[in-house]
Amino acid sequence: MSAATNAVDRSRARPVDALLAWGGRNAWAVGLLGFLVVLLAFTKTIQPSYGASAIQGLAISVLPLVLATVAQAIVVISGGIDLSIGSIMALTSVVAASQMKGQGEEFGVAVVLAVLLLGILIGAINGSLVVLTRVPDIVVTLAMSFVWAGCALLVLKSPGGGSSDWLKELIKGPLVSEWVPRAAVVLIIVVALVWIPLRRVRLGLSIYAIGSDRLAAFRSGVSVGRTKVIAYALMGLFAALGGISLTASTGIGTPVPGPYTLLSVAAVVLGGVSLAGGRGGVFGPIVAVVILQLIRTDMTFLSVDPNLAVVAQGLILIGVVMVGSLIQLRRSRT
Amino acid sequence: MSGAVDSQSTRSPWLTWRGLKVLFRDRPIIPLLVLLGILVLPSELARPGIVSADWASVMIRAAVPLAILAGCQTLTMLTGGIDLSVGAVASMAGFLVATLVGGQGLVVAIAVALAAAALTGLVTGIGVGVFRVHPLIMTLGMGLVVLGLANVWQLQMVQTGSGVAPELRTLGSDRMYGILPYSLLLYVPVVVVILLGLRRFGYGRLLYAIGDNPIAARLSGTRGWQVLVALYIISAVLAAIAGFLISGLTNVASVTLADSLVLPSVAAAVIGGTSILGGRGGYGGTIIGALILTITSSLLTSLGLPEAVRQILFGSIIVFVAAAYTRVTSDA
Numbered sequence: 001m002s003a004a005t006n007a008v009d010r011s012r013a014r015p016v017d018a019l020l021a022w023g024g025r026n027a028w029a030v031g032l033l034g035f036l037v038v039l040l041a042f043t044k045t046i047q048p049s050y051g052a053s054a055i056q057g058l059a060i061s062v063l064p065l066v067l068a069t070v071a072q073a074i075v076v077i078s079g080g081i082d083l084s085i086g087s088i089m090a091l092t093s094v095v096a097a098s099q100m101k102g103q104g105e106e107f108g109v110a111v112v113l114a115v116l117l118l119g120i121l122i123g124a125i126n127g128s129l130v131v132l133t134r135v136p137d138i139v140v141t142l143a144m145s146f147v148w149a150g151c152a153l154l155v156l157k158s159p160g161g162g163s164s165d166w167l168k169e170l171i172k173g174p175l176v177s178e179w180v181p182r183a184a185v186v187l188i189i190v191v192a193l194v195w196i197p198l199r200r201v202r203l204g205l206s207i208y209a210i211g212s213d214r215l216a217a218f219r220s221g222v223s224v225g226r227t228k229v230i231a232y233a234l235m236g237l238f239a240a241l242g243g244i245s246l247t248a249s250t251g252i253g254t255p256v257p258g259p260y261t262l263l264s265v266a267a268v269v270l271g272g273v274s275l276a277g278g279r280g281g282v283f284g285p286i287v288a289v290v291i292l293q294l295i296r297t298d299m300t301f302l303s304v305d306p307n308l309a310v311v312a313q314g315l316i317l318i319g320v321v322m323v324g325s326l327i328q329l330r331r332s333r334t
Numbered sequence: 335m336s337g338a339v340d341s342q343s344t345r346s347p348w349l350t351w352r353g354l355k356v357l358f359r360d361r362p363i364i365p366l367l368v369l370l371g372i373l374v375l376p377s378e379l380a381r382p383g384i385v386s387a388d389w390a391s392v393m394i395r396a397a398v399p400l401a402i403l404a405g406c407q408t409l410t411m412l413t414g415g416i417d418l419s420v421g422a423v424a425s426m427a428g429f430l431v432a433t434l435v436g437g438q439g440l441v442v443a444i445a446v447a448l449a450a451a452a453l454t455g456l457v458t459g460i461g462v463g464v465f466r467v468h469p470l471i472m473t474l475g476m477g478l479v480v481l482g483l484a485n486v487w488q489l490q491m492v493q494t495g496s497g498v499a500p501e502l503r504t505l506g507s508d509r510m511y512g513i514l515p516y517s518l519l520l521y522v523p524v525v526v527v528i529l530l531g532l533r534r535f536g537y538g539r540l541l542y543a544i545g546d547n548p549i550a551a552r553l554s555g556t557r558g559w560q561v562l563v564a565l566y567i568i569s570a571v572l573a574a575i576a577g578f579l580i581s582g583l584t585n586v587a588s589v590t591l592a593d594s595l596v597l598p599s600v601a602a603a604v605i606g607g608t609s610i611l612g613g614r615g616g617y618g619g620t621i622i623g624a625l626i627l628t629i630t631s632s633l634l635t636s637l638g639l640p641e642a643v644r645q646i647l648f649g650s651i652i653v654f655v656a657a658a659y660t661r662v663t664s665d666a
Contacts, residue, residue, distance in 0.1 A: 083597075133657035136610045138416075142597055143656070146649030153642035262418070262474055275468050307485035314478030321472075322465045329466065 028272030028324070029284035036287055039294050047301045052178040054297075059181035060171055060249055062293045064089065065260055065267065067242035069285045070191055071235040072264035078231035079211035079277030080137035084126060085239050085264055086257035087148035092119050092243030094152050097161025097253025108164025116240050122148065123236020127229035145261065152255040161253040171248050187286075190241060194234070195282050207231050212278025266317050267292065272324070292316075355662055362607035362615075365662070366622040369655070373626060377633045384636070387513055393628055395507070395515040399424075399583065401624035402521065402576035403595050404602035405528055406569040408620045411603055412532075413545040413562065414612025415462060415469030417569045419477040420599060423451050424577030424592035426484040428498075431578060432587030433491045435499040443499070448574055454480055455570030456563065463562030484589040498581050506582020517579050524575065528617045541565065545612025601652045602627050607659060626655075 023030045043050050068085050075082045092115050099111045130140045171183040198204040206227040209217035218224050242260065247253050269275060270292070271285030295316065299309040357364065378385040403420050410417045427447040434443035454476060461472040505516050532538035540561045543551040552558055573592075580595070581587050600610075606623030608615025630651055634644040 129653060129657075133653065133660060135653070135656045135660050138610055139600075139604045139656050140653055142600060143649040143652035145597070146645045146652070150642045150645030150647075150649065153640075153645065157642075266471065266474060269468070269471050275470065305486060305489075307482045307489070310482030310485070311479050312482075314475040314482065317478070318461055318467060318472060318475035321467050321475075322461065325466045 026272075026281060026283060029281065029287060032271065032284055032287040032291065036291050036294070039291060039298070043294060043298055043301070046298065050301075052174065055179065056174060056181040056183070058290070058293060058297070059183040059187075062289050063171060063183050063187060063245045063249065064242045064258070065263055065293075066187060066286050066289045067190075067238050067245055068260040068264040069267040069271070069289050070195075070282045071238035071242065072268045073271065073273050073280065073282045073285045074207070074231055074238070075137075075235045076265075076268050076273050076275060077211050077277060077280060078207045078228060079214065080130065080141075080228065080231070081265065081275070082126060082141045082232070082235055083138060083261050083265075084141045084145035084148050085235070085242075086259070086261035087145040087152065088119065088122050088236060088239040089243040089246060089260055090253075090255055090257040091122070091148045091152040091155070092240040093246040094156040094161065094253035094255050096244050096247045097163060098156055099161075100164050100167070100247070101160075101162035103164070105164050105166050108167060111164075112167065112244055115244060116237060119236040119238075119240020119243070120233045121236065123239065124229055124233040126236070127232025130232070131225040131228050145257070149255075149257050152257075156253055156255045159252050159254040161247070163247050163251045167244070167248045168251060171245065191282060191286070194237070198234075199281075203227070203230065208278050210277075263292075270317065270320050362619045362659070363622060365659075366606065366619055366626065370622055370626055370629070373629050373633065377629065377636070380633060380636050391509055391513050391515055393625065393632065395509070395517060395583065396632070397624045397628040398515065398517045398521045399576045399580045399592075400595055400598060400602060400628060401621050402524060402572055402579070403592070403599035404606070404620045404624050405524070405617060406572050406576075407599050407603040408606070408608045408615060408617050409528070409532075409541065409565060409572075410469065410569055411545075411608050411610050412541045412612060412615060413565060414548070415473075415562075415565075416600065416610065417458075417473050417566070417573075418470065418596060419454065419458060419473040419480060420569065420573040420576070421590075421593040421596035422477040422480040422484070423454055423570050423573040424580060424595075425589050426454075426480050427451050427574035427577035428581030428591055429484055429488070429577075429587045429589050431502065432498050432581060433487070436497065440499050440501055444578070447578075448571060451570040451574035452567050455567035458570065459563030459566035462566060463559035481589060488589055498585050498587055502578055502582035503585055504582070506579045507585070517583075520575065520579065524572070525617070525621065532616060537561070537564070542613055545614075547613070598627055599624075605652065605655050605659070 068089060071085055072082060095118060096111055096115045099114075100108045103111070126141055126144055129135075129144065130137050133140065171186055173182055174180055175182045175185050198207075206217065206222045207230075209220065209222050210224050210227050210231075214224055217227075246258070265275075267288045268280075268285045270288035271280065271283075273280030273285060292313065295312070296309055299312065300306075304312075374385055377389075403424065406417045406420045427450070430447040430450060431440075431443040434446055438446075458472055458476045461467045461476075462469050505520065509515050532541070540551070540556055543554075543556060544558055544561060548558060576595075577592055580592050584591070602623035603615070603620050604610060604623070605626060606615065606617075606619030606621070608620060627648075631644070631648060634647055639647070
C-alpha cells in the first residue's frame with residue numbers, strides 16, 4: 001500500500017509531497033533527527049557556551065565513525081556484515097600516512113586516490129571470498145580482520161607517518177558560515193556523490209534486492225554474486241575514506257584498529273537498518289552516530305563518570321533496538 | 335541433524351570420494367583431527383624435539399580457557415545467536431574474584447562472581463528471548479555495560495588492591511605431577527556436561543531445534559524464550575569459569591583481560607564445524623578447533639615470525655579451513 005502512495009506522490013512531483021513521501025519511507029530516520037534536535041537543545045541548556053566551534057569539533061570527531069557506519073550500512077543492506085572495517089581503516093590510514101609523509105601536496109592527491117582504489121580492492125577481496133567460499137559473511141570478514149590488521153602492521157610498526165596539509169585543512173574549520181563545519185560538508189558531498197546516484201540506478205536496487213531475498217533477486221535476473229562483490233567494494237571505498245579521515249584528523253597513521261567495527265554495527269542498527277538485510281538507508285545511521293557522540297559529550301558536561309557513560313552507551317544501544325523490535329512486533333500483529 | 339539419519343540410510347562405501355564426504359559431514363571431528371595431526375608435524379620440524387608430553391600439556395593448558403569461551407559460542411551459535419559479551423564477562427569474573435578474595439575469602443568471591451555473571455546472562459537472555467533483540471546487538475551492548483560497571487568497581491577498589499588467589503593460580507597454571515594441567519579438573523566435567531547435554535538431554539536438542547527452524551520449534555510446543563534465557567545464563571557462567579582460569583594462567587586481573595579471546599573463540603567454534611546460522615554443529619569439533627588455533631599461534635610464534643605475518647597467516651588459515659569445511663559438507 002505504501003508503495004502505491006509513493007507512486008502517486010511522485011507523479012504529482014511537488015517538492016513538499018516528495019519530502020513527505022521520503023519522510024514516510026524513512027520514519028525511523030526522521031524520528032532520530034527529531035531526537036538529535038532535542039538533544040542539541042538540551043546540550044545548549046546545560047552548557048550555554050556550546051556553539052559554533054563545538055559543532056565543528058563534533059563534526060571532525062564523528063567523521064571516521066560516520067564513514068565506517070556508511071560502509072557497514074551498505075554491506076548490511078546487501079544482507080552481509082563486515083567485521084573487518086576497523087582493520088581496513090587502520091590499513092588504509094597507515095598506507096596514506098606512510099606515503100604522504102614528507103611528500104609534496106600534489107603527490108598527496110595521488111596517494112589519496114590510490115588509497116581509495118586500494119580500499120575498493122580490499123572490499124572486493126572480502127566480497128569475492130564470501131561469494132566464492134560460500135562461508136557466512138561474518139566468519140570470512142572476522143578472519144580477514146586479522147589479515148588486514150596484520151598488513152597494517154607490515155606497513156607501519158608503530159604510529160607514524162604524516163599527512164598532506166591540504167588534507168588536514170580539508171576537514172578543519174568552517175565553510176562560509178561559522179555554523180557550517182567543513183568536515184560535515186565534505187561528508188555530505190562524499191556520501192551524496194556515491195549514495196544518491198546509486199539509489200537511482202539498477203545496481204542500488206539490486207543491492208537491496210539481494211539483501212531482502214537472495215532467491216527472489218536471483219530469479220528476477222539479478223547477478224547475486226556480482227552485486228555482493230560490488231556492495232563489498234563500496235564498503236571498502238567508504239572504509240578507505242574513513243581511514244583517510246583518521247589520517248587527516250590525527251596527522252598520522254595508527255596500525256592498531258580502533259573500535260570502529262563493532263560501533264559501526266551498533267550505529268547501523270540504531271539507524272534503522274535491519275541486520276537481516278534489505279531495509280534502511282545510510283541517512284539514519286549517520287544521524288545515529290552523531291547522537292551517540294553528542295550523548296557522550298553531554299555526559300562529560302554533566303560530569304558523569306566516563307565508565308558509567310560506557311554503561312549508558314550499552315543500555316541506549318539495547319534500549320533503542322528493543323523499542324524498534326517492539327514497534328515491529330506490534331506492526332506485524334495489527 | 336539430518337546428517338545422522340542419512341549415514342544410516344545411504345551407507346555408501348567409505349573409500350569413494352562421495353563416501354568420504356558423507357563421512358566428513360557426519361563425523362566432522364575426523365578431518366579436524368587429521369588437520370591437528372598435520373599441524374603437529376611442522377611444529378616438530380620448526381624445533382626438533384619440541385613435541386613431547388610436556389609440550390602437549392602446555393598446549394592443552396593454553397587451549398582450555400579458549401575452548402570454554404568457544405563453548406559459549408558453540409551453544410549460542412546452535413540457536414542462531416552469538417555471544418560477544420564473553421570477553422567482558424570473563425574479565426569481570428576474574429577481576430571480581432581478585433578484588434574480593436582478600437577480604438571475603440575465595441568461596442564467597444567465586445560465588446559473587448558467578449552470581450554477577452549469571453545476572454548478566456539473565457538480562458541478555460531476556461533481551462534476546464523475550465524482547466527479540468538481535469543477539470549480536472544484545473551481547474555487544476551487555477559487553478559495554480559489564481565493562482563500564484567493572485571499571486566503576488575498579489575505581490572503588492583502588493585502595494583495597496587486588497591479587498589473583500593462589501588457588502586460582504594453581505588451578506590455572508600448575509600441573510599435576512608436572513604434566514597434567516589442574517585446569518582439566520575443572521574442564522573435563524564441563525566437557526562431559528556440554529557433550530552429554532547436547533546429545534542426550536532434551537534441553538540440548540531444543541537448542542538445535544530452535545536454531546534449525548524457530549517457527550517449527552515454536553509450533554511443536556517449545557517455549558523459545560525460556561530456552562534462550564537459560565542458554566545465555568549458561569553461556570555467561572561458562573565465560574566466568576573461563577575468566578577464573580585465564581586470570582590464574584596469566585596471574586593478571588584486569589577488566590579487559592579476556593577481550594582478545596572473543597574473536598578467536600568465535601573462530602574456534604566455526605573451525606570446529608558449528609554453523610553460525612544455527613542448527614548444526616557440536617562441542618567436540620569446537621574443542622579440536624580451539625586446539626588447532628592454539629597450536630597454530632604457538633607454531634607461528636616459534637617460527638620467529640613477526641606479529642604482522644602471524645596475524646595474516648592466522649586469518650588466512652581460518653578462511654581456508656572454513657572454506658574447505660563448507661565445500662566438503664555442502665554438496666555431499
